[in-house]
Amino acid sequence: MKAENKHSKIISAATKVFAKKGFFTARISDIAKEAKVADGTIYLYFNNKYDILLSVFEEEVGKIVEKTDKLLSSEEDPKKMLEIFTIQHLMAMKKNKNLAEVIQIELRQTNKVIKDYRNNKFSEYTGIIANIIKKGQETGIYKADIKADIAKRAYFGALDEVSRVWNASLETHYTVEEIADQLLTMFLTGILHKPAENTP
Amino acid sequence: MKAENKHSKIISAATKVFAKKGFFTARISDIAKEAKVADGTIYLYFNNKYDILLSVFEEEVGKIVEKTDKLLSSEEDPKKMLEIFTIQHLMAMKKNKNLAEVIQIELRQTNKVIKDYRNNKFSEYTGIIANIIKKGQETGIYKADIKADIAKRAYFGALDEVSRVWNASLETHYTVEEIADQLLTMFLTGILHKPAENTP
Amino acid sequence: MKAENKHSKIISAATKVFAKKGFFTARISDIAKEAKVADGTIYLYFNNKYDILLSVFEEEVGKIVEKTDKLLSSEEDPKKMLEIFTIQHLMAMKKNKNLAEVIQIELRQTNKVIKDYRNNKFSEYTGIIANIIKKGQETGIYKADIKADIAKRAYFGALDEVSRVWNASLETHYTVEEIADQLLTMFLTGILHKPAENTP
Amino acid sequence: MKAENKHSKIISAATKVFAKKGFFTARISDIAKEAKVADGTIYLYFNNKYDILLSVFEEEVGKIVEKTDKLLSSEEDPKKMLEIFTIQHLMAMKKNKNLAEVIQIELRQTNKVIKDYRNNKFSEYTGIIANIIKKGQETGIYKADIKADIAKRAYFGALDEVSRVWNASLETHYTVEEIADQLLTMFLTGILHKPAENTP
DNA sequence: CATGAATGAGCGTTCATTCAT
DNA sequence: TATGAATGAACGCTCATTCAT
Numbered sequence: 001m002k003a004e005n006k007h008s009k010i011i012s013a014a015t016k017v018f019a020k021k022g023f024f025t026a027r028i029s030d031i032a033k034e035a036k037v038a039d040g041t042i043y044l045y046f047n048n049k050y051d052i053l054l055s056v057f058e059e060e061v062g063k064i065v066e067k068t069d070k071l072l073s074s075e076e077d078p079k080k081m082l083e084i085f086t087i088q089h090l091m092a093m094k095k096n097k098n099l100a101e102v103i104q105i106e107l108r109q110t111n112k113v114i115k116d117y118r119n120n121k122f123s124e125y126t127g128i129i130a131n132i133i134k135k136g137q138e139t140g141i142y143k144a145d146i147k148a149d150i151a152k153r154a155y156f157g158a159l160d161e162v163s164r165v166w167n168a169s170l171e172t173h174y175t176v177e178e179i180a181d182q183l184l185t186m187f188l189t190g191i192l193h194k195p196a197e198n199t200p
Numbered sequence: 201m202k203a204e205n206k207h208s209k210i211i212s213a214a215t216k217v218f219a220k221k222g223f224f225t226a227r228i229s230d231i232a233k234e235a236k237v238a239d240g241t242i243y244l245y246f247n248n249k250y251d252i253l254l255s256v257f258e259e260e261v262g263k264i265v266e267k268t269d270k271l272l273s274s275e276e277d278p279k280k281m282l283e284i285f286t287i288q289h290l291m292a293m294k295k296n297k298n299l300a301e302v303i304q305i306e307l308r309q310t311n312k313v314i315k316d317y318r319n320n321k322f323s324e325y326t327g328i329i330a331n332i333i334k335k336g337q338e339t340g341i342y343k344a345d346i347k348a349d350i351a352k353r354a355y356f357g358a359l360d361e362v363s364r365v366w367n368a369s370l371e372t373h374y375t376v377e378e379i380a381d382q383l384l385t386m387f388l389t390g391i392l393h394k395p396a397e398n399t400p
Numbered sequence: 401m402k403a404e405n406k407h408s409k410i411i412s413a414a415t416k417v418f419a420k421k422g423f424f425t426a427r428i429s430d431i432a433k434e435a436k437v438a439d440g441t442i443y444l445y446f447n448n449k450y451d452i453l454l455s456v457f458e459e460e461v462g463k464i465v466e467k468t469d470k471l472l473s474s475e476e477d478p479k480k481m482l483e484i485f486t487i488q489h490l491m492a493m494k495k496n497k498n499l500a501e502v503i504q505i506e507l508r509q510t511n512k513v514i515k516d517y518r519n520n521k522f523s524e525y526t527g528i529i530a531n532i533i534k535k536g537q538e539t540g541i542y543k544a545d546i547k548a549d550i551a552k553r554a555y556f557g558a559l560d561e562v563s564r565v566w567n568a569s570l571e572t573h574y575t576v577e578e579i580a581d582q583l584l585t586m587f588l589t590g591i592l593h594k595p596a597e598n599t600p
Numbered sequence: 601m602k603a604e605n606k607h608s609k610i611i612s613a614a615t616k617v618f619a620k621k622g623f624f625t626a627r628i629s630d631i632a633k634e635a636k637v638a639d640g641t642i643y644l645y646f647n648n649k650y651d652i653l654l655s656v657f658e659e660e661v662g663k664i665v666e667k668t669d670k671l672l673s674s675e676e677d678p679k680k681m682l683e684i685f686t687i688q689h690l691m692a693m694k695k696n697k698n699l700a701e702v703i704q705i706e707l708r709q710t711n712k713v714i715k716d717y718r719n720n721k722f723s724e725y726t727g728i729i730a731n732i733i734k735k736g737q738e739t740g741i742y743k744a745d746i747k748a749d750i751a752k753r754a755y756f757g758a759l760d761e762v763s764r765v766w767n768a769s770l771e772t773h774y775t776v777e778e779i780a781d782q783l784l785t786m787f788l789t790g791i792l793h794k795p796a797e798n799t800p
Numbered sequence: 801c802a803t804g805a806a807t808g809a810g811c812g813t814t815c816a817t818t819c820a821t
Numbered sequence: 822t823a824t825g826a827a828t829g830a831a832c833g834c835t836c837a838t839t840c841a842t
Binding site for chain 5: 027028
């Protein structure tokens with residue numbers, strides 16, 4: 001994780017600072033201090049404060065997208081794929097808690113500044129969920145009447161909110177595997193005890 | 201929606217402004233202008249900017265909690281209860297899109313300031329989900345191995361993220377009923393086509 | 401000291417508040433609360449905040465001037481007159497410590513607003529000292545080469561600065577009589593042990 | 601008087617502005633404009649507005665204390681020492697009229713904020729007078745029954761009040777030497793024509 | 801006369817950004 | 822490239838003053 005060049009040093013410093021203080025409360029000087037560069041140096045690599053946030057977001061989410069894509073490339077079973085996605089997401093968020101925070105911030109708070117999110121890494125990321133679902137519907141193992149675009153949001157929202165606890169004051173006592181198991185159980189088979197009997 | 205007294209006039213103005221611009225970008229003068237009062241008047245009713253946000257959050261979520269509790273009081277079936285909760289939530293968010301935004305902001309961004317969220321309206325609200333699940337587990341219709349505290353977060357996250365679309369640039373073309381149906385299907389019976397056969 | 405009418409109730413409240421917090425730090429609402437009237441009521445009796453200060457100053461100093469004049473009217477000996485003035489001043493300041501403060505404030509801080517002090521109560525007051533000195537010079541008991549206008553300032557300054565201690569954090573342990581004795585000794589005979597030998 | 605670095609440029613600008621308008625009426629932007637720096641620059645050198653006042657006070661009084669100490673170090677005669685102190689004080693106040701004002705303000709108005717004045721430059725300064733008096737009492741030329749702590753206040757008060765005239769609207773027509781002579785005459789030998797005969 | 805809710809001008813302070821070195 | 826001192830626009834908040842009741 002040790003950054004060799006200034007750009008990535010600033011990115012990881014910003015990730016840390018944004019996560020800790022939030023985008024608006026974070027000061028450029030905080031990031032500079034964390035990255036051990038001068039305030040002015042930051043402006044040699046980024047246009048402005050918001051550009052840093054966007055870069056953090058795109059680059060870090062980009063890495064996750066890349067890694068997730070790679071992990072999924074060798075898997076064909078949509079059920080297994082969702083499992084891989086889930087575990088990979090939770091582990092990434094647990095490993096880089098700061099990033100989990102930045103995603104929260106970027107997604108909710110600052111999308112008021114940049115409105116168009118169609119062509120970004122985040123869309124790519126949730127798109128992976130949608131693709132898994134569609135694939136499952138094509139192979140017939142997922143219900144055909146599930147709307148992939150709603151389901152991708154619902155599942156990402158569930159994952160994201162569950163991840164939020166790691167950064168809250170009270171630490172969760174569940175392991176990644178336990179949480180993944182719970183989420184997959186709910187999402188795949190539902191919480192009903194005998195689901196088959198409920199939709200006669 | 202027309203507020204008769206200054207306090208509620210400011211609350212609804214703030215809800216609107218916070219939703220539109222976000223907490224940090226919103227200026228007190230924006231809220232004052234929206235509420236058609238002088239800047240100083242706001243400080244006759246609230247201690248500071250953050251107090252306004254907190255009040256918006258607590259009061260509005262409080263109303264929803266109250267309404268939800270009332271709606272659920274006459275229902276005993278945990279499945280129906282979840283349905284009521286879902287529809288009520290989505291309708292509330294659709295009706296007051298600004299509030300949906302403020303919840304997002306408050307929950308993700310500003311909880312860095314106020315850490316302790318155990319005794320607030322939001323906890324009450326997600327607690328309702330947990331209670332529904334526990335009740336269902338007691339009556340045997342919900343799976344006993346589902347952890348209510350994970351499930352409440354997961355389901356709230358799903359609802360919340362799905363609601364977010366109403367305020368994003370691209371409008372959703374689904375009705376409340378369609379979305380509720382999708383979410384309930386997923387959460388109750390899962391997305392697997394024949395879920396019972398998948399856990400032999 | 402109990403004020404029967406609003407005007408004097410406000411005056412004494414203002415004296416108290418100005419003394420405690422200083423003119424600029426004092427709020428109109430502080431004075432109103434102390435006087436047990438509404439904020440707006442103050443403006444029925446005074447034009448503005450500064451007018452209150454000026455009124456406090458003029459009225460209270462006026463009272464002292466009046467009292468001092470009366471006390472001095474039955475005395476012809478310039479030495480005794482200075483003694484009377486000294487004791488009277490110290491007693492007034494000790495009795496109404498708030499007023500001592502207000503004089504300090506008014507004299508040093510706010511004379512930047514109202515420049516002309518020739519026709520005010522304070523001039524009258526220090527004028528009394530000048531008159532005592534002149535009278536003493538006419539009767540030959542005070543040195544003829546003392547400039548009355550310098551001496552009046554010097555003596556008032558000495559009195560005033562010595563009075564300041566009553567309001568400072570550390571309380572003085574001297575009585576009015578002790579201090580008066582010290583000041584009169586210094587001012588009348590000097591601090592030199594054998595003063596006569598020093599001006600041969 | 602031209603300051604080479606920002607810190608001292610701001611100090612002298614602040615001294616000027618505080619003297620002219622008073623601490624509370626002075627705006628940071630006034631000081632900045634006077635010092636020909638941006639408003640924000642001031643906060644690179646001082647914590648807040650009050651810190652500027654305190655710095656002005658401590659630094660400038662510190663200089664005077666230092667200079668006075670030096671001047672007195674080569675003198676043994678308590679009478680000459682008081683003369684040196686007096687002339688030095690009056691000249692310093694005449695030279696830097698602004699400082700005289702700031703001392704007035706700091707001493708009377710703002711000591712409501714900082715209560716403890718025991719360990720500051722001002723105490724050091726009046727302490728010099730006390731020491732001169734004590735020395736004179738030891739050598740027997742000053743009256744033994746004079747209380748040094750009262751006398752130091754009285755004499756400082758006299759000096760200070762006399763200095764105030766230079767900044768008032770009406771200019772004094774006395775020279776430093778004349779005023780010093782008057783004060784020393786009064787304080788050393790008293791105003792009584794034949795003081796020895798008055799205390800038989 | 802009395803009230804106190806409402807007003808809005810004013811200011812201390814912060815901090816993203818710039819630029820001379 | 823890198824620095825960090827300097828900038829100045831921006832804003833939350835205060836409080837003297839007003840005025841409808």
